[in-house]
Amino acid sequence: IFIPTMAIRCVARRKTLAGLKETSSRLLRIRGIQTFTLPDLPYDYGALEPAISGEIMQIHHQKHHQAYVTNYNNALEQLDQAVNKGDASTVVKLQSAIKFNGGGHVNHSIFWKNLAPSSEGGGEPPKGSLGSAIDAHFGSLEGLVKKMSAEGAAVQGSGWVWLGLDKELKKLVVDTTANQDPLVTKGGSLVPLVGIDVWEHAYYLQYKNVRPEYLKNVWKVINWKYASEVYEKENN
Ligand code: MN3
Secondary structure (H helix, E strand, O other), X not given: OHHHXXXXXXHHHHHHHHHHHHHHHHHHHHHOOOOOOOOOOOOOHHHHOOOOOHHHHHHHHHHHHHHHHHHHHHHHHHHHHHHHHOOHHHHHHOHHHHHHHHHHHHHXXXXXXXXXXXXXXXXXXXXXXXXXXXXXXXXXXXXXXXXXXXXXXXXXXXXXXXXXXXXXXXXXXXXXEEOOOOXXXXXXXXXXXXXXXXXXXXXXXXXXXXXXXXXXXXXXXXXXXXXXXXXXXXXX
């Protein structure tokens, strides 16, 4: 009599557990976690040559950026589960992976738009209000390029150098960030106009350890038209 009762209890408990699992996964599907996808490049991998090689662009986009997207989505899925379980400690633990991989996705999505083949206007100096603002803040475009190249070369380890607009102060700023920190980590009113990736993976295959040489050539494919559009939209 004892043994069958145990067996029935076990089956009943298993059913309840299975039921719970099913319910929670259905809830997850209903809530539908928003995932991110790798954006297409607006040009061919080889289109930025000779400034940036096709090999660098392909690996940078398909491997590096894809890894940030994949790891960001994984971290967000884990965050969703931790929040649902009320696991406060795991929620906090996930923050660094979210900042790093989410920042990597945000920054690279901007970076691809900051570049353009010279046949499509890459390297052509900015006109209009951004051009005037650059002259007013940095003396000339040459002055800005010199400043950003020097600050980008001086970033220790991996990071980014940025031209940004401070929306509150209505002025242009040059700043750097470490790792994959987006510009907004330096101030909530900062909007990125041009971000240059100074991680080794952005230049090493072509320029080896000579980061200043990469920073000299990258300006030949900077998309000032895109930066001008963002500036005109945000500077109001
Ligand atoms: Mn990169």
